[in-house]
Amino acid sequence: xxxxxxxxxxxxxxxxxxxxxxxxxxxxxxxxxxxxxxxxxxxxxxxxxxxxxxxxxxxxxxxxxxxxxxxxxxxxxxxxxxxxxxxxxxxxxxxxxxxxxxxxxxxxxxxxxxxxxxxxxxxxxxxxxxxxxxxxxxxxxxxxxxxxxxxxxxxxxxxxxxxxxxxxxxxxxxxxxxxxxxxxxxxxxxxxxxxxxxxxxxxxxxxxxxxxxxxxxxxxxxxxxxxxxxxxxxxxxxxxxxxxxxxxxxxxxxxxxxxxxxxxxxxxxxxxxxxxxxxxxxxxxxxxxxxxxxxxxxxxxxxxxxx
Numbered sequence: 515x516x517x518x519x520x521x522x523x524x525x526x527x528x529x530x531x532x533x534x535x536x537x538x539x540x541x542x543x544x545x546x547x548x549x550x551x552x553x554x555x556x557x558x559x560x561x562x563x564x565x566x567x568x569x570x571x572x573x574x575x576x577x578x579x580x581x582x583x584x585x586x587x588x589x590x591x592x593x594x595x596x597x598x599x600x601x602x603x604x605x606x607x608x609x610x611x612x613x614x615x616x617x618x619x620x621x622x623x624x625x626x627x628x629x630x631x632x633x634x635x636x637x638x639x640x641x642x643x644x645x646x647x648x649x650x651x652x653x654x655x656x657x658x659x660x661x662x663x664x665x666x667x668x669x670x671x672x673x674x675x676x677x678x679x680x681x682x683x684x685x686x687x688x689x690x691x692x693x694x695x696x697x698x699x700x701x702x703x704x705x706x707x708x709x710x711x712x713x714x715x716x717x718x719x720x721x722x723x724x725x726x727x728x729x730x731x732x733x734x735x736x737x738x739x740x741x742x743x744x745x746x747x748x749x750x751x752x753x754x755x756x757x758x759x760x761x762x763x764x765x766x767x768x769x770x771x772x773x774x775x776x777x778x779x780x781x782x783x784x785x786x787x788x789x790x791x792x793x794x795x796x797x798x799x800x801x802x803x804x805x806x807x808x809x810x811x812x813x814x815x816x817x818x819x820x821x
Contacts (some may be wrong), residue, residue, distance in 0.1 A: 522634040524750050527704065543652065544816050550666075551697070552698075554699050557585070558592070565653075565654055565656060569650055573628040576626050579704075579791070583712075583791070583794060584623065585706055586664075586705065586713070589709075591711060591713035592606045596674070598676060599679070602678050603647050604608070607642070607643075624644055627651075629648065630646040630647075630651065631644070633645055636702055641758065649682065652679060656676055656691050662695060662698060663697060666738045679790050700746050704750050704791070708793055708794070717803075728804070730760075730774065730804075733765065733774075734772055734773075736770060744762055747760055754783050759783050760775045760776035760777055760780065761774075762775075763775060782808060787804075
């Protein structure tokens with residue numbers, strides 16, 4: 515099944531990255547998580563919630579829907595950083611073409627999670643980052659992500675990062691975090707896909723003479739991660755009585771990048787999900803326009819010049 519295929523790919527990925535890791539402890543930690551369980555259960559956020567209330571008693575606890583969105587968004591655009599001198603941080607970066615745009619989503623994340631700082635990477639670049647340096651905040655985020663990730667390569671990087679955090683905790687006689695040997699499967703019953711789409715998805719409606727080309731796209735790098743796109747597509751296929759609504763294809767420019775495409779009017783299948791689990795970035799504006807165009811074509815309003 516999917517789980518066996520994923521574990522074979524995971525082993526191949528481990529063999530590839532072992533040569534890039536110098537710390538024998540990191541290698542051992544990674545090799546210990548070969549047999550990962552895939553779960554369809556809802557995310558357990560209780561440990562994070564309890565620790566958040568303990569460490570930030572004066573702050574409002576983030577909602578489940580936001581936390582699920584955040585996990586998806588982080589898996590699409592977040593990073594675990596380990597500096598050569600051993601310092602660690604967690605960050606999410608966001609780039610803009612328009613110099614007037616501001617990192618509203620990063621501000622939302624900072625204010626909702628009550629942690630981190632927003633930094634502009636350079637005066638020339640319109641790239642901002644939400645950076646978390648404080649150990650207690652990194653500890654909280656690791657509690658949130660542990661056992662709740664979907665993307666295999668993100669999980670492996672988390673294992674290495676958690677090893678570094680635990681090393682620091684042990685030196686100070688603090689409680690460590692034991693890695694949960696599991697990955698979640700995507701669902702249409704939580705906000706993960708919304709956050710993931712905010713990070714790596716797009717909605718396009720291109721007009722070619724008298725026709726429109728409608729497409730919802732999700733992209734992901736690496737064979738090991740491809741099954742996630744396959745699974746998401748199957749979720750939408752199941753809403754369409756098992757009939758295919760799209761495909762997973764290799765990117766034209768890179769053999770190691772895969773894209774899930776849902777095409778044409780079949781995109782109406784995604785609207786119930788995104789209407790319920792809202793996009794939080796400016797991508798929501800693209801989605802609303804995309805939905806309007808799709809419904810316009812479905813109702814044949816585009817053939818009526820008055821409309």
